[in-house]
Amino acid sequence: MIEMHKTSLSSDYQVAIPEKLCHQLALGAGQNFTLIAKGNILILVPTPDLAAMRGMMKGANGGNYRDRRIMSHEWTIDN
Template sequence: MGEVTISSKFQIVIPREVRKQLGLKAGQKLKVVVKGRVISLVPEVPLSEMRGFLKGMDTSGIREDEERL
């Protein structure tokens, strides 16, 4: 797991190995999600890139039939 330091301007640098692993590019936007005392940075993905990403997903057991409208 990488480690970052907050600068005097409250900036952080994402470690190279994390940027490589996630395929992050300069200028790419990240969403900041705070839950309790945990901060998560989630890369924004254009809607066009999400097309078909759930293809082949097993949907059995997600909801009971009586929960469906």
């Protein structure tokens, strides 16, 4: 379900995120965002803290993840 919230741009060009939305998305003070502009739409995507991601892939098999070598006959201008 999509929820819509209303906010405004301050004279300092800051946008306040409603408290209810911050709680729903577990956002805290100092949270970083990536801004994506498409036409007249602005999307704020929370940027995860790299320290919080540490150990996320624990136990994953890291072997054989090298990019395979593309042979010259596999790639042409038409691809």
